[in-house]
Amino acid sequence: MSGVVDVSRSGSTRLTFWQRLYLPAILRGMAVTIRHLARNLTDMKRLPTILYPERKRDYSGRFRGKHILKTREDGSLKCVACYMCQQACPAECITIVAGEHPKVAYEKYPVVFDIDMLRCVFCGFCVDACPKDAIWMTRDYELAFFSREEAVFGIDKLIEKPGLPVKDGYGYRPYYPGDGTNPPRDASAVAVTPGQGDRSLLREKGVPLPSRDAGPGPLNAPSQAEARS
Amino acid sequence: MSAVETATASPASEKLRERLAASPLAGRAKVSDLDLPTVEVAPDDWPALARFLRDDPECRYDLFLDLAGVDNLRRAGAPTRFEAVVHLHSLAHNRHARVRVPLPDVEKPSLPSVESVWPAANWYEREAFDLYGFDFPGHSNLYRLLCHDAFVGHALRKDYAPGQRWFYEESDLRIPEWAKETGERAGHFETQTISIGPSHPATHGIIHLLARLDGERIVRAETIIGYLHRCFEKMAEKHHWNQVIPYADRLNYVSAMINGVGYVRTVEKMLGVEVPERGQLVRTILSEFSRIVDHAVCVGANLVDIGALTTFVYLYQNRENFYSLMEACCGARLTVSYVRVGGLAIDVPEDFVPRCRQLLESIPKFVEDVETLIHNNRIVRDRLQGTGVVTREQAIAWGLTGPMLRASGVPYDVRRAHPYDFYDRFDWDVPVSNDGDNFARYLVRTEEVRQSLKIIRQALDILPAKGPVNSDDWRVVLPPKDAVYHDMESLIYHFKLVMEGIRVPAGERYEWIEGANGELGFYAVSDGRGGPYRLKVRPPCFPNMAAFEKIIQGGRVSDMIATLGTLNVIAGELDR
Numbered sequence: 119m120s121g122v123v124d125v126s127r128s129g130s131t132r133l134t135f136w137q138r139l140y141l142p143a144i145l146r147g148m149a150v151t152i153r154h155l156a157r158n159l160t161d162m163k164r165l166p167t168i169l170y171p172e173r174k175r176d177y178s179g180r181f182r183g184k185h186i187l188k189t190r191e192d193g194s195l196k197c198v199a200c201y202m203c204q205q206a207c208p209a210e211c212i213t214i215v216a217g218e219h220p221k222v223a224y225e226k227y228p229v230v231f232d233i234d235m236l237r238c239v240f241c242g243f244c245v246d247a248c249p250k251d252a253i254w255m256t257r258d259y260e261l262a263f264f265s266r267e268e269a270v271f272g273i274d275k276l277i278e279k280p281g282l283p284v285k286d287g288y289g290y291r292p293y294y295p296g297d298g299t300n301p302p303r304d305a306s307a308v309a310v311t312p313g314q315g316d317r318s319l320l321r322e323k324g325v326p327l328p329s330r331d332a333g334p335g336p337l338n339a340p341s342q343a344e345a346r347s
Numbered sequence: 348m349s350a351v352e353t354a355t356a357s358p359a360s361e362k363l364r365e366r367l368a369a370s371p372l373a374g375r376a377k378v379s380d381l382d383l384p385t386v387e388v389a390p391d392d393w394p395a396l397a398r399f400l401r402d403d404p405e406c407r408y409d410l411f412l413d414l415a416g417v418d419n420l421r422r423a424g425a426p427t428r429f430e431a432v433v434h435l436h437s438l439a440h441n442r443h444a445r446v447r448v449p450l451p452d453v454e455k456p457s458l459p460s461v462e463s464v465w466p467a468a469n470w471y472e473r474e475a476f477d478l479y480g481f482d483f484p485g486h487s488n489l490y491r492l493l494c495h496d497a498f499v500g501h502a503l504r505k506d507y508a509p510g511q512r513w514f515y516e517e518s519d520l521r522i523p524e525w526a527k528e529t530g531e532r533a534g535h536f537e538t539q540t541i542s543i544g545p546s547h548p549a550t551h552g553i554i555h556l557l558a559r560l561d562g563e564r565i566v567r568a569e570t571i572i573g574y575l576h577r578c579f580e581k582m583a584e585k586h587h588w589n590q591v592i593p594y595a596d597r598l599n600y601v602s603a604m605i606n607g608v609g610y611v612r613t614v615e616k617m618l619g620v621e622v623p624e625r626g627q628l629v630r631t632i633l634s635e636f637s638r639i640v641d642h643a644v645c646v647g648a649n650l651v652d653i654g655a656l657t658t659f660v661y662l663y664q665n666r667e668n669f670y671s672l673m674e675a676c677c678g679a680r681l682t683v684s685y686v687r688v689g690g691l692a693i694d695v696p697e698d699f700v701p702r703c704r705q706l707l708e709s710i711p712k713f714v715e716d717v718e719t720l721i722h723n724n725r726i727v728r729d730r731l732q733g734t735g736v737v738t739r740e741q742a743i744a745w746g747l748t749g750p751m752l753r754a755s756g757v758p759y760d761v762r763r764a765h766p767y768d769f770y771d772r773f774d775w776d777v778p779v780s781n782d783g784d785n786f787a788r789y790l791v792r793t794e795e796v797r798q799s800l801k802i803i804r805q806a807l808d809i810l811p812a813k814g815p816v817n818s819d820d821w822r823v824v825l826p827p828k829d830a831v832y833h834d835m836e837s838l839i840y841h842f843k844l845v846m847e848g849i850r851v852p853a854g855e856r857y858e859w860i861e862g863a864n865g866e867l868g869f870y871a872v873s874d875g876r877g878g879p880y881r882l883k884v885r886p887p888c889f890p891n892m893a894a895f896e897k898i899i900q901g902g903r904v905s906d907m908i909a910t911l912g913t914l915n916v917i918a919g920e921l922d923r
Contacts, residue, residue, distance in 0.1 A: 121776055122777045123779070124781070125779070125787070126782045147719065147720045151657055154716075178696065180677060181674060182678035205846050240679060242678060243589075249842070251832065289678060
């Protein structure tokens with residue numbers, strides 16, 4: 119805590135005679151701009167501007183760009199059509215139609231998985247919501263379309279193509295190697311294998327787990343009962 | 348936080364109850380003690396109560412903050428369908444209060460206008476008229492504000508079907524009576540009415556100014572807003588508590604982080620969830636950087652309007668650097684969606700502290716350059732000094748907050764008056780000026796940039812190197828992904844949170860923080876479901892814009908441009 123500082127009495131509200139002359143002030147101003155010009159000309163590497171599209175800005179491993187649907191080793195989608203991303207999406211841009219997978223072990227899969235890129239706000243809530251690590255985001259931000267229909271991306275545009283590099287690399291995802299929160303310097307190059315193991319293993323690794331009975335808290339009991347009935 | 352408790356504890360409401368019992372209003376106004384002292388009054392007694400609250404020496408609620416309509420159609424236990432909820436602040440006693448006016452008439456809900464008590468009420472009442480259909484007898488200019496004039500119905504009523512479309516044609520534009528008269532007067536050439544905007548480069552966003560000009564002088568003006576209205580409050584009612592965050596980002600998109608913090612704080616207070624120290628400090632650091640960026644954009648754009656382009660580029664360089672830091676934290680540069688109820692979306696990257704320190708070093712250099720360029724430049728002085736003057740009394744009457752109010756000599760800063768997070772632990776000053784003109788506002792903003800840098804430096808010093816950023820209450824915060832993939836209980840918590848949203852206890856709450864433009868308040872009503880029942884924003888630039896037509900009256904058109912710049916009107920927040 120501290121006091122109040124009065125900026126009106128900082129002594130600079132009245133202009134002196136030299137300042138009223140205008141020229142000295144403009145010369146000092148010119149000195150600043152020329153200094154910047156000289157610095158930019160001599161040290162081109164540190165120019166604040168980027169020669170896009172020849173050069174691109176270096177984005178972090180958390181960049182939220184175009185989505186990508188992750189696949190299993192056999193090339194099938196990891197997505198089990200649980201509708202959680204569709205529910206979590208604040209812009210309501212995801213449309214899923216679920217189907218029965220021919221392979222019994224996979225049970226359910228999305229027949230349709232559309233993301234309307236014109237509606238998408240790139241908030242990453244779908245990635246947070248996915249319980250199957252099936253949807254990530256990439257650093258691809260060059261999304262331009264000629265028509266509205268073109269902007270609706272289906273599975274064919276979203277699926278990760280085996281063997282092909284991901285355009286601009288992976289971006290925002292729920293899980294990173296290590297402690298799971300920090301992406302490595304080049305997140306796109308590192309393979310991610312989500313941790314494996316049961317509860318005791320997770321405890322050993324220090325992953326915090328919810329206790330079985332969380333006790334009374336902010337949950338609103340009456341309305342919960344209401345929802346059940 | 349302790350400060351919140353002292354501001355909302357019962358002594359304030361006890362005092363209010365005592366004073367009311369001694370006044371002529373005794374027995375007609377009921378005081379209850381919610382998060383704020385709350386007075387309930389019938390519509391007929393509202394103007395008398397308003398006068399009492401403003402003038403009583405023990406109350407002196409002189410700053411009118413907000414008027415929110417509430418439609419209780421689907422809310423159990425409310426006495427009337429409609430109610431008007433007013434929030435006030437007392438500068439003398441540094442406390443907030445709420446007045447609730449239940450409106451018994453369902454067909455034609457009405458309450459008297461209090462424009463004569465607090466001139467700031469004018470636009471808030473128009474907004475409630477527009478969105479809820481409340482009638483305000485005695486109001487001087489009761490027309491729609493956010494929706495256009497061809498709109499039918501009242502959008503925020505619970506029984507309004509949101510799918511309807513009302514098309515607007517040029518002939519639907521309402522032209523005020525004063526603009527229609529031919530302005531011939533003795534000794535004068537004919538005055539004429541022109542439209543400045545809606546799409547004018549100096550209006551920064553879409554703002555329509557209808558002005559009657561006598562040569563270069565503005566005789567009378569009226570602002571027409573709402574061109575960027577995108578139903579934030581209606582959308583919030585349709586979404587879960589967390590899903591509102593991306594929408595809140597787009598209120599004041601220049602400092603999106605602050606909006607998010609303001610919003611989630613409201614929800615956290617309703618839930619009683621505590622964010623760990625590290626999470627709070629990261630929020631503070633990024634909010635203060637956002638404030639610097641907001642001031643940089645405001646000052647830079649204002650100077651562009653009056654012809655100084657270089658400073659804009661220098662100031663924007665800081666902004667670019669900060670956005671890169673923001674992107675490294677959360678993956679987006681402008682609309683960040685970084686906060687979540689109970690903490691943050693994800694912990695900050697490992698190089699967060701060094702990158703912040705780097706920014707702390709580079710920002711002052713640019714600010715100094717800008718000061719060298721313009722501080723003593725006579726053109727800037729001539730354009731800004733003595734123009735757009737707002738006196739102390741006017742600023743309070745118009746309900747201004749933030750740099751606008753401080754430049755008029757009132758040292759009201761929410762970070763000081765109602766310290767949230769860790770602001771009471773930092774050593775910093777509130778910049779004020781007594782001049783009230785455009786130049787004073789510029790000076791206050793540049794000084795605030797320095798103070799923000801000071802706050803960030805101290806926050807970085809006490810930021811714990813490791814530790815959680817999120818609350819560990821998994822009825823509020825998503826469990827870690829590792830646990831979700833492999834642990835049944837975590838998956839259940841995860842599922843409940845995503846599909847049903849956070850269950851916030853039924854009740855209401857007004858929480859306020861210092862946005863870049865002033866007091867940013869969120870008034871949330873919950874009915875116990877996963878999303879807000881009603882969410883009202885108090886956008887800080889709304890009263891600024893309401894005062895605009897009065898500030899520029901009598902000035903020149905060129906001064907109007909300079910004044911609009913220093914008001915820092917962000918259309919996303921103004922029109923919601």
